[in-house]
Amino acid sequence: MAVERTLSIIKPDATKRNLTGKINAKFEDAGLRIIAQKRIQLTPAQAGVFYEVHKERPFYGELCDFMASGPVVVQVLEGEGAIAKNREVMGATNPADAAPGTIRAEFAESVGENSVHGSDAPETAAAEIAYYFSGLELVG
Ligand code: UDP
Numbered sequence: 001m002a003v004e005r006t007l008s009i010i011k012p013d014a015t016k017r018n019l020t021g022k023i024n025a026k027f028e029d030a031g032l033r034i035i036a037q038k039r040i041q042l043t044p045a046q047a048g049v050f051y052e053v054h055k056e057r058p059f060y061g062e063l064c065d066f067m068a069s070g071p072v073v074v075q076v077l078e079g080e081g082a083i084a085k086n087r088e089v090m091g092a093t094n095p096a097d098a099a100p101g102t103i104r105a106e107f108a109e110s111v112g113e114n115s116v117h118g119s120d121a122p123e124t125a126a127a128e129i130a131y132y133f134s135g136l137e138l139v140g
Pocket residue numbers: 054059063092093111112113114116117118120
C-alpha cells in the first residue's frame with residue numbers, strides 16, 4: 001500500500017478537555033506519523049468553507065459554530081494507507097456506533113461534538129491539507 005497523507009483535526013470538544021496528547025498517542029500507536037501540526041482558532045466562516053460539502057445538511061450551521069467555539073489542532077498524518085487507517089482509528093461518526101478503542105468511542109460527546117475530523121479520500125485529503133498548510137510546513 002502506498003504512503004499517503006491525510007488531514008486530521010482535533011475538534012474543540014477535545015482541545016477543551018485536554019485530550020490532544022491522548023488522541024495523538026492513538027495516531028502514533030497506529031503507525032501514523034504527525035508530520036505537521038498547529039493549534040488555531042477558526043472563525044465560523046472559515047469552518048464554513050472547510051465544511052462546504054455539507055452546506056445543504058441540516059446540521060451545517062451548528063457544525064460551523066461548534067468548530068469555531070474553541071481552539072482546534074490541525075495536523076497532517078502520514079503513513080501506509082494513512083487515509084483509511086486514520087478513519088479506522090477515529091471510529092464511526094456517531095460515537096454510539098464507534099468500535100471499542102477508537103477515538104470517538106472513548107472521547108466523543110455526541111454525533112456533532114465527536115472529537116476528530118479525518119479526510120475521506122485522496123482528493124479531499126490533498127485539498128484539505130492545502131487549506132491549512134503551505135508546502136513549506138510539510139517536512140515529512
Ligand atoms: N455531523 C453532525 N450531525 C450529523 C452528521 C455529522 O453534527 O448527523 C457533524 C460531525 O461533527 C461530523 C461532521 O458533521 O464529524 C462531518 O460529517 P461527516 O458525515 O463527513 O462525518 P465524518 O467524516 O466526520 O465521520
